[in-house]
Amino acid sequence: MQAVEIKNLSYIYSKKTPNEKLALDNIDLSVEEGSFVALIGATGSGKSTLIQHLNGLLVLQNKKRSSVTVNGMSAANKKTLRQLRYQVGMVFQYPEYQLFADTVEKDIAFGPKNMKLSAEEISERVKRAMEVVGLNYAEFAERSPFDLSGGEKRRVAIAGVIAMRPKILVLDEPVAGLDPIGRAELLSLIKKLQKEVSPTVILVSHNMDDVAALADRIIALKDGRIVADGTPKQVFGDRELVADAGLDIPAAARIVDKLAQRGIQLDKTIITMEELKAALLGLLGKTGTEKFQAATLFSDEVNAEERGDGSNSSESDPIERRSSSNENALSIEDGEGGGKDV
Amino acid sequence: MFKDVAFGQYYPADSAVHRLDARIKLLLTLVYVIGIFFVKSYFGFMLTAALLLLIILVAKLPMASVLKSVRGILVLVLITAAINLFMIKDGDVLVEWKIFVITKNGVHTTIKMVLRLVLLISGASLLALTTTPVELADGLESLMKPLSLIKVPVRDIAMIMSIALRFIPTLFEETNKIISAQKARGASLDSGNIFARIKALVPVLIPLFVNSFRRADELAFAMDARCYNACDKRTKMKKSTIGFGDILAAFVVLAFFTVILLDRYYFPTVGINIDAMIFGGLL
Numbered sequence: 299m300q301a302v303e304i305k306n307l308s309y310i311y312s313k314k315t316p317n318e319k320l321a322l323d324n325i326d327l328s329v330e331e332g333s334f335v336a337l338i339g340a341t342g343s344g345k346s347t348l349i350q351h352l353n354g355l356l357v358l359q360n361k362k363r364s365s366v367t368v369n370g371m372s373a374a375n376k377k378t379l380r381q382l383r384y385q386v387g388m389v390f391q392y393p394e395y396q397l398f399a400d401t402v403e404k405d406i407a408f409g410p411k412n413m414k415l416s417a418e419e420i421s422e423r424v425k426r427a428m429e430v431v432g433l434n435y436a437e438f439a440e441r442s443p444f445d446l447s448g449g450e451k452r453r454v455a456i457a458g459v460i461a462m463r464p465k466i467l468v469l470d471e472p473v474a475g476l477d478p479i480g481r482a483e484l485l486s487l488i489k490k491l492q493k494e495v496s497p498t499v500i501l502v503s504h505n506m507d508d509v510a511a512l513a514d515r516i517i518a519l520k521d522g523r524i525v526a527d528g529t530p531k532q533v534f535g536d537r538e539l540v541a542d543a544g545l546d547i548p549a550a551a552r553i554v555d556k557l558a559q560r561g562i563q564l565d566k567t568i569i570t571m572e573e574l575k576a577a578l579l580g581l582l583g584k585t586g587t588e589k590f591q592a593a594t595l596f597s598d599e600v601n602a603e604e605r606g607d608g609s610n611s612s613e614s615d616p617i618e619r620r621s622s623s624n625e626n627a628l629s630i631e632d633g634e635g636g637g638k639d640v
Numbered sequence: 641m642f643k644d645v646a647f648g649q650y651y652p653a654d655s656a657v658h659r660l661d662a663r664i665k666l667l668l669t670l671v672y673v674i675g676i677f678f679v680k681s682y683f684g685f686m687l688t689a690a691l692l693l694l695i696i697l698v699a700k701l702p703m704a705s706v707l708k709s710v711r712g713i714l715v716l717v718l719i720t721a722a723i724n725l726f727m728i729k730d731g732d733v734l735v736e737w738k739i740f741v742i743t744k745n746g747v748h749t750t751i752k753m754v755l756r757l758v759l760l761i762s763g764a765s766l767l768a769l770t771t772t773p774v775e776l777a778d779g780l781e782s783l784m785k786p787l788s789l790i791k792v793p794v795r796d797i798a799m800i801m802s803i804a805l806r807f808i809p810t811l812f813e814e815t816n817k818i819i820s821a822q823k824a825r826g827a828s829l830d831s832g833n834i835f836a837r838i839k840a841l842v843p844v845l846i847p848l849f850v851n852s853f854r855r856a857d858e859l860a861f862a863m864d865a866r867c868y869n870a871c872d873k874r875t876k877m878k879k880s881t882i883g884f885g886d887i888l889a890a891f892v893v894l895a896f897f898t899v900i901l902l903d904r905y906y907f908p909t910v911g912i913n914i915d916a917m918i919f920g921g922l923l
Contacts, residue, residue, distance in 0.1 A: 388824035412826030
């Protein structure tokens with residue numbers, strides 16, 4: 299079944315003023331139920347505009363030409379709009395900035411309350427939502443959301459959305475501004491949410507490593523058009539297309555390219571550190587503890603290389619890149635110990 | 641919800657009016673506003689409207705952008721009109737029905753009141769439409785400079801004003817974001833009775849205040865980091881100068897003001913009644 303069907307969707311901001319801007323240009327898109335879709339694209343490519351159509355926050359500008367259907371409900375139908383909003387859980391950028399209640403429990407209960415559920419149902423859902431996002435009920439329920447740490451606040455905000463038990467979860471840059479550990483935790487939380495709460499996930503992200511590791515389908519937007527649509531391997535495998543869309547490739551793919559420059563040819567569709575590690579170990583042909591040492595040594599070298607690369611590449615945020623490659627180093631070492639958390 | 645806020649919405653265009661010095665524009669707007677309160681005759685209103693149209697044409701503004709600001713005070717205009725129409729009881733009675741009495745005097749006063757309000761708001765909105773907030777704040781600072789002699793912190797006031805102006809669009813954007821987020825959680829902001837609606841605003845206002853304080857804090861740090869107020873005298877990057885256009889604009893507006901004053905105080909004493917000349921027996 300299709301969770302989302304979008305046909306001929308266009309959207310113009312500030313219509314008929316000098317600031318007029320075409321944000322979406324004839325988008326056709328359908329999302330299969332149960333899929334994890336990553337929406338990528340440079341700033342201003344129309345990602346946010348697109349996702350706001352999914353629950354009717356933005357209204358179709360041309361109802362005759364375009365349509366947005368979510369779980370069989372039209373977003374243009376005002377009567378089912380609320381129903382639609384309960385089905386599409388929307389986690390905006392920096393969701394902690396929308397917290398308002400005096401206790402965590404009340405804030406999370408806001409959505410379910412709007413759904414007019416019974417008191418027992420609400421409190422059951424709040425408890426369950428807190429449990430899923432990893433907030434201890436006894437510890438956090440009565441605290442003020444404004445006294446929590448950044449990561450905890452974000453969990454509260456996400457709990458507030460999933461307490462409505464949406465069928466589709468839409469997240470706009472959910473890890474922005476978190477530290478490396480917070481990011482890793484939140485990303486695995488999103489995977490968990492897909493399994494336990496919302497089978498379909500649409501993730502807007504700028505981080506290609508996250509996207510490569512999590513998504514089973516990537517949709518790249520540029521200037522309001524879909525310029526790439528496929529599995530992460532298909533999309534990132536086409537280096538020209540990715541560069542054309544003004545996007546980056548995952549760190550693992552960058553390493554593959556760097557190695558290729560030095561004469562070591564690896565599969566161009568390698569996009570995660572796990573795959574890269576396996577490919578490199580296959581190349582080295584070593585076994586047991588030797589393998590582990592080789593991997594550890596190698597990852598250190600590669601990270602040093604990556605750091606040098608980050609400073610003169612076009613990406614404006616070398617700090618971000620450094621932190622992500624450190625994480626990758628961790629994941630290689632951890633991976634050998636059997637844990638696959640990252 | 642906040643889509644139709646016209647005030648403070650600069651309309652970018654390359655025109656002689658846009659290029660005028662902000663101080664001149666501020667002063668001339670003041671003269672215009674004072675002028676309107678001296679207008680008593682239909683001739684005066686026609687003259688004011690003509691001046692307004694002239695400015696709109698020269699400024700290359702679309703009529704809609706000016707009318708938008710009038711829409712904001714439409715309710716006020718209608719209420720004032722209704723009160724004037726029914727409350728003025730002297731003069732020839734035109735219509736009488738139960739307690740409602742409409743007199744000729746009432747009709748004239750009402751029409752003039754509506755014209756005055758509409759022209760006032762349109763004129764004032766021209767300033768905001770053709771001047772960027774930064775130019776406005778700079779202009780105000782320059783005009784208030786004499787007050788610093790009596791220890792009024794003019795510079796800080798100007799800075800406060802420009803920061804406030806600068807953050808109006810940011811706050812609107814932020815408000816819209818929060819509204820979107822709460823709507824996505826099923827909040828209904830535009831249904832129910834007045835009490836339900838006020839209550840529904842709480843989830844919007846609290847995050848808005850919290851975020852504003854956070855932003856103010858960050859801004860203060862950023863200003864400190866760039867040595868705001870570290871020395872007595874701050875220089876300006878853009879020094880505005882008075883040019884030919886400014887003098888011409890001042891001449892036009894002052895001429896308008898003079899005619900308005902003549903129409904009000906001088907013409908009646910010498911027996912000239914332009915309204916009667918134009919409209920004849922119609923009034």
